[in-house]
Amino acid sequence: MNRLRNTDIKYLKGVGPKRAELLNKQLDIKSYYDMLYHFPTNYVDRSSVYTISSLNGDMPAIQLKGRFVTFNTQGEGAKSRLVALFSDGTGTIEVVWFKRIKQIREAYNIGNEYVLFGKPTVFNGRWNIVHPEIDTTTSAAAMQGLRGIYPLTETLRNKGITSRTLFTYIQGILSATPNIAETLPQSLITRLNLMPLREALVNIHNPKNNEQLQRAKFRLKFEELFYIQLNILRYSRRRASATAGFRFSRIGHYFNTFYSQCLPFQLTGAQKRVIKEIRADMGSGQQMNRLLQGDVGSGKTLVALLCMLIALDNDTQACLMAPTEILATQHYETISKLVAPIGINVKLLTGSTRKKERDAIHSQLEDGSLHILIGTHAVIEDNVQFRNLGFVVIDEQHRFGVAQRARLWKKNSIAPHVLVMTATPIPRTLAMTLYGDLSVSVIDELPPGRKPIETWLRYDNQRLDVYKHIGRELQQGRQVYIVYPLIQENEKLDLRCLEEGYELIRETFPMYKVAYVHGKMKPSEKDYQMSIFASHEAHILVATTVIEVGVNVPNATTMLIENAERFGLSQLHQLRGRVGRGGGQSYCILMTKHQIASETRHRLEIMTSTTDGFVIAEEDLKMRGPGDLEGTMQSGIAMDLHIANLATDGQIIQLARNNADDILDADPELASAENAVLRQQLTLLFDKKIDWSQIS
Numbered sequence: 001m002n003r004l005r006n007t008d009i010k011y012l013k014g015v016g017p018k019r020a021e022l023l024n025k026q027l028d029i030k031s032y033y034d035m036l037y038h039f040p041t042n043y044v045d046r047s048s049v050y051t052i053s054s055l056n057g058d059m060p061a062i063q064l065k066g067r068f069v070t071f072n073t074q075g076e077g078a079k080s081r082l083v084a085l086f087s088d089g090t091g092t093i094e095v096v097w098f099k100r101i102k103q104i105r106e107a108y109n110i111g112n113e114y115v116l117f118g119k120p121t122v123f124n125g126r127w128n129i130v131h132p133e134i135d136t137t138t139s140a141a142a143m144q145g146l147r148g149i150y151p152l153t154e155t156l157r158n159k160g161i162t163s164r165t166l167f168t169y170i171q172g173i174l175s176a177t178p179n180i181a182e183t184l185p186q187s188l189i190t191r192l193n194l195m196p197l198r199e200a201l202v203n204i205h206n207p208k209n210n211e212q213l214q215r216a217k218f219r220l221k222f223e224e225l226f227y228i229q230l231n232i233l234r235y236s237r238r239r240a241s242a243t244a245g246f247r248f249s250r251i252g253h254y255f256n257t258f259y260s261q262c263l264p265f266q267l268t269g270a271q272k273r274v275i276k277e278i279r280a281d282m283g284s285g286q287q288m289n290r291l292l293q294g295d296v297g298s299g300k301t302l303v304a305l306l307c308m309l310i311a312l313d314n315d316t317q318a319c320l321m322a323p324t325e326i327l328a329t330q331h332y333e334t335i336s337k338l339v340a341p342i343g344i345n346v347k348l349l350t351g352s353t354r355k356k357e358r359d360a361i362h363s364q365l366e367d368g369s370l371h372i373l374i375g376t377h378a379v380i381e382d383n384v385q386f387r388n389l390g391f392v393v394i395d396e397q398h399r400f401g402v403a404q405r406a407r408l409w410k411k412n413s414i415a416p417h418v419l420v421m422t423a424t425p426i427p428r429t430l431a432m433t434l435y436g437d438l439s440v441s442v443i444d445e446l447p448p449g450r451k452p453i454e455t456w457l458r459y460d461n462q463r464l465d466v467y468k469h470i471g472r473e474l475q476q477g478r479q480v481y482i483v484y485p486l487i488q489e490n491e492k493l494d495l496r497c498l499e500e501g502y503e504l505i506r507e508t509f510p511m512y513k514v515a516y517v518h519g520k521m522k523p524s525e526k527d528y529q530m531s532i533f534a535s536h537e538a539h540i541l542v543a544t545t546v547i548e549v550g551v552n553v554p555n556a557t558t559m560l561i562e563n564a565e566r567f568g569l570s571q572l573h574q575l576r577g578r579v580g581r582g583g584g585q586s587y588c589i590l591m592t593k594h595q596i597a598s599e600t601r602h603r604l605e606i607m608t609s610t611t612d613g614f615v616i617a618e619e620d621l622k623m624r625g626p627g628d629l630e631g632t633m634q635s636g637i638a639m640d641l642h643i644a645n646l647a648t649d650g651q652i653i654q655l656a657r658n659n660a661d662d663i664l665d666a667d668p669e670l671a672s673a674e675n676a677v678l679r680q681q682l683t684l685l686f687d688k689k690i691d692w693s694q695i696s
């Protein structure tokens with residue numbers, strides 16, 4: 001395996017330095033190993049040959065056997081194409097090339113027999129195949145069973161590198177490597193009846209039949225997921241045994257007084273349950289690492305506050321960290337107001353806190369007179385020292401990098417309890433992989449009296465109706481958000497859309513005041529604009545996604561999202577969560593241009609059909625794959641997966657986890673000879689990367 005990893009792909013027969021560079025740039029293939037682990041996304045069945053007369057309806061990629069009858073070059077210059085007629089005795093089909101015309105013309109002869117691969121489609125009433133793969137009948141006969149179809153890029157295709165080329169490269173590697181060392185312990189292979197590694201690699205590219213393919217897939221997926229779980233578990237076990245935590249045994253003055261005198265409303269059943277779960281952790285003597293999931297508006301802040309009070313009752317300090325200044329300020333305002341009657345010292349620390357105030361905060365933290373610190377990542381700066389930090393709440397963690405969290409963790413001699421809160425619902429198997437040993441609590445109930453938000457999909461030509469709706473809401477004293485996308489690659493253009501939109505809105509609603517925020521503004525200006533919207537001085541807020549997280553203006557009842565097709569599902573869900581926070585009926589309007597891809601329409605229709613964050617997260621995961629989900633990028637796991645799919649391989653994840661657990665139970669340090677291979681693989685796979693499992 002090491003030899004495969006260390007051999008540069010340029011040394012493979014038929015590759016050479018130029019193609020190596022292409023493969024490297026286009027597919028990130030640098031070594032023999034990378035090539036071998038570039039798995040097919042699809043297969044063609046080489047065992048059956050179709051006849052042209054039997055083509056019908058919507059065909060998959062198929063195989064035809066016959067002869068070219070004519071070749072014709074049509075059109076001029078960049079528009080020229082080569083059209084051939086191909087006959088198999090039962091009928092003829094057109095074969096078309098737009099690129100590499102000269103080479104193609106020279107490579108194939110009229111009258112010789114060839115085997116074509118491709119997807120036939122009907123064009124102008126005739127069957128046709130564009131850019132098929134072509135084999136001579138002898139080379140086709142050499143191939144049997146199912147053959148892999150590989151992911152490629154347009155650039156590679158233009159340079160004449162086809163799926164077929166990659167297949168040949170991979171076969172070259174396999175035949176040059178009769179021995180590939182097994183990467184799982186033999187006992188595990190036997191116990192689960194897994195296909196041995198080399199056999200699995202052979203069968204993933206060129207399976208004898210579907211059954212062999214399924215076994216090969218299973219083996220490779222299992223291995224991939226198994227090592228991820230083994231890695232997570234070995235760290236979490238080490239940490240659990242090494243990391244004692246504060247034992248919060250008391251419920252005291254602060255909690256009790258607040259609960260009986262200051263609680264603004266009855267807790268929901270879900271809030272109560274979650275607080276119990278957290279309390280149990282905090283009393284256990286081991287450091288808590290808990291993920292609190294709860295949809296937008298489910299009341300996570302109050303849960304966090306009650307738990308902070310338990311920390312205070314046990315003579316420690318608490319800290320709440322939020323991803324943005326706006327959100328931190330909002331938390332600060334909510335919490336300081338709530339606890340004002342019981343004499344708790346709460347302070348806000350952000351990037352714009354003045355030096356004098358900052359110095360005061362530092363000294364109060366050190367002498368212990370500051371009970372609760374709320375802030376942005378300013379709270380993890382090196383000169384912030386707590387006297388005795390017992391409990392840390394991290395809101396909307398996916399905005400915090402792994403390294404930032406680790407710094408917080410280093411602030412104490414005893415590890416503080418950590419509660420990570422998120423409104424981004426994470427499917428269970430994904431959470432298991434991303435957050436490893438975090439225990440999970442879920443608030444699955446909204447406070448009573450909330451009306452479900454109505455969500456509409458509207459097109460540009462219905463804009464007037466949409467504005468009428470907005471006008472009505474404004475007239476009733478409601479407020480409105482209007483959101484524009486702002487996405488990196490196209491920042492200038494996006495900003496222009498936002499500015500034009502702002503002007504248009506001001507013209508359309510001249511009687512109302514319009515506030516305006518985007519991420520490129522100075523924080524002070526942004527805060528000013530947000531504050532006039534929050535105080536109802538402004539009626540409409542035109543914004544980019546900076547308002548996505550946490551902003552709380554219960555009087556705002558309509559969220560209009562422009563170019564909704566450019567947002568991901570979880571982002572749309574977050575944005576929608578900005579409305580529906582008061583008693584009034586709220587609306588979310590997704591605007592798009594009329595022509596959108598059916599996949600896009602499907603995505604937007606999920607939004608109109610459900611407000612359940614978990615359903616949306618599952619769909620998001622299915623449609624986009626976990627690599628795109630927020631949070632997975634920083635972990636680096638999803639990107640490294642060659643074959644397993646965190647969205648659909650939940651059962652294999654569970655199996656992998658159970659087996660990893662059993663192995664660690666029997667041999668915690670993986671010291672046995674049998675487990676040597678596990679240690680080797682762990683080092684190879686993970687030890688150079690960031691240790692993301694130490695994320696508390």
Ligand code: ADP
Pocket residue numbers: 265266267268271294295296297298299300301302423447448552581
């Ligand atoms: P999120 O989970 O999105 O952070 P918040 O903590 O901001 O939600 O709560 C959303 C709103 O619901 C706030 O205005 C809060 O005061 C209110 N709220 C929280 N818990 C309850 C409850 N048990 N009953 C009624 N309203 C509640």
Ligand code: MG
Pocket residue numbers: 300301395550
């Ligand atoms: Mg919140």
